[in-house]
Amino acid sequence: MPDISLWLPLIPVLLLVLAAEFVNGWTDSPNAIATVVSTRALSPSTAVAMAAVLNIAGALTTGTAVALTVGKGIVRPEVIDLTVVAAATLTIILWSTVAWYYGIPTSESHELVAGLTGAGLAVAGPSVLLWGGWQKVLIGLGFSTILGFSLSMLTMTVLYWSLRRVSLVSIRNTFSKLQIFSAAFMAFSHGSNDGQKFMGLFSLALVLGGVMLEFTVPVWVILLCGTVMGIGTAVGGWRIIRTMGFKLTKLEPVTGFAAETSSGVAILLASHFGIPLSTTHTVTMSILGVGATRRFSAVRWGMARNIVIAWIVTFPACGALGYLFAKLLGLVF
Numbered sequence: 001m002p003d004i005s006l007w008l009p010l011i012p013v014l015l016l017v018l019a020a021e022f023v024n025g026w027t028d029s030p031n032a033i034a035t036v037v038s039t040r041a042l043s044p045s046t047a048v049a050m051a052a053v054l055n056i057a058g059a060l061t062t063g064t065a066v067a068l069t070v071g072k073g074i075v076r077p078e079v080i081d082l083t084v085v086a087a088a089t090l091t092i093i094l095w096s097t098v099a100w101y102y103g104i105p106t107s108e109s110h111e112l113v114a115g116l117t118g119a120g121l122a123v124a125g126p127s128v129l130l131w132g133g134w135q136k137v138l139i140g141l142g143f144s145t146i147l148g149f150s151l152s153m154l155t156m157t158v159l160y161w162s163l164r165r166v167s168l169v170s171i172r173n174t175f176s177k178l179q180i181f182s183a184a185f186m187a188f189s190h191g192s193n194d195g196q197k198f199m200g201l202f203s204l205a206l207v208l209g210g211v212m213l214e215f216t217v218p219v220w221v222i223l224l225c226g227t228v229m230g231i232g233t234a235v236g237g238w239r240i241i242r243t244m245g246f247k248l249t250k251l252e253p254v255t256g257f258a259a260e261t262s263s264g265v266a267i268l269l270a271s272h273f274g275i276p277l278s279t280t281h282t283v284t285m286s287i288l289g290v291g292a293t294r295r296f297s298a299v300r301w302g303m304a305r306n307i308v309i310a311w312i313v314t315f316p317a318c319g320a321l322g323y324l325f326a327k328l329l330g331l332v333f
Contacts, residue, residue: 010209013082016089017205018228021198023096024108025232030240031105031283032190033233035256036183038245041176048237051187052230058191059199059222065274066193067200067217073133073274074113075120077204077215080128083333084119085205087325091115091318103239104310107278111318112197113137118322123330140277143270148282151262152289159258160293175253182260186283189267191226194279196271199225243307244283249291249299259286281311 032055033047042050071077075084092111099106113134120128163171202221206212245251251259263279263286270277284307291299 007209007211009082010205010211013086013089013205013209014202016086016093017198017202018225020089020092020096020108020112020201021225021228022232022235023093023100024194024198025229025234026236027096027100027106027240028108028194028280030233030237031244031279032187033183033237034241034244034283035251035259035287036179037241038251039176039179039253039256041179041253041256042183044238044241045234047183048230048234050184051190051233052226054184054187055191055229056223056226058188058193059196059226060219061192065196066271066276067196067203068215069133069136069274069276070112070116070197070200071204071207071215071217073130073136074116075128075133076124076130077207079124080120080208081123082205082208083326083329084116084123085201085208086329087119087122087322088112088115088201090325091118091321094321095314095318099310100236100239103243104307105240105244105280105284106310106314107280109140109194109197109276109278109280110137110311110314112201113276114315114318115322115325118319118324119326120322121319122323122326136273136275140270140275141281143266143275144277144279144281145285147266147269148263148285149289151266152259152286153293155258155262156255156290156293159254163254171254172252175257179253179257179260182257182264185264186260186267189264189271190279192271193267193275193277197276198229243303244287247300247303248284248287249294251287251290255290255294259283259290262286262289278311 033051036042037044037047095111199217199221203217207215263282266282
């Protein structure tokens with residue numbers, strides 16, 4: 001028989017983690033399917049269903065290196081409590097909901113890291129921080145921005161050269177089909193990295209609540225979090241799909257294929273090394289890369305600027321919110 005006394009204080013925190021995962025489905029998971037929807041290679045409902053299944057598959061089959069980084073590598077789990085997890089999830093829910101309302105894709109990865117850090121500082125001071133995990137986060141910034149942009153430009157340049165004598169009709173027909181596979185690859189890679197983060201947070205809460213003695217990520221946690229994220233995308237993902245797929249640059253099946261493939265490769269590389277990166281950053285930079293390859297003016301740089309400003313503000317704002325929520329929760333409980 002499970003000890004009910006362990007679960008009573010834990011259940012509200014686990015529900016907050018699932019709420020944050022649901023919001024992640026609104027704002028981050030749609031990045032994986034934005035291009036395939038915008039080029040009409042797949043209908044929105046089909047794309048959402050595919051993304052939900054492959055996100056779970058990616059989390060199930062690629063190990064838990066990213067979840068371990070989030071759960072054990074950002075702040076010392078032995079000196080924090082459930083208040084820290086609750087504060088971090090409240091930060092994500094608030095910040096992401098505001099960004100979603102304005103159709104701005106934000107990075108739940110950075111919100112989570114900043115929220116955990118701010119809450120950890122409020123509870124235990126600077127000694128709670130682990131430089132090794134933060135080092136991986138900073139490396140992830142390079143993966144998502146530099147690698148995402150450069151890979152997409154390289155891929156698009158190779159495709160332009162290879163297809164220079166092929167008719168536009170043939171290119172569109174061929175890549176409308178190929179883009180389904182690249183979108184599937186992108187959704188799988190999203191699950192391998194971004195899908196793991198809230199699974200890691202959920203498992204961390206189970207350890208802090210005394211339900212699990214050591215940090216692992218059970219299969220039922222993967223399935224639960226993946227399902228909640230898929231439902232979130234189906235319910236509210238269209239705002240972000242519209243921004244990523246239509247407002248940055250005009251996408252065709254061939255450019256969508258290049259952006260998705262480049263993003264997927266960058267994300268899987270990061271997942272292999274346990275580096276938590278922002279899929280929002282990666283996909284955005286890949287879309288900008290394919291647009292800039294066509295011509296510089298093909299990119300709507302004003303929209304890109306607004307997204308980048310939101311990225312820059314995310315770290316300090318979510319760190320402050322995490323700190324504030326931890327202090328308030330500490331006063332209440």
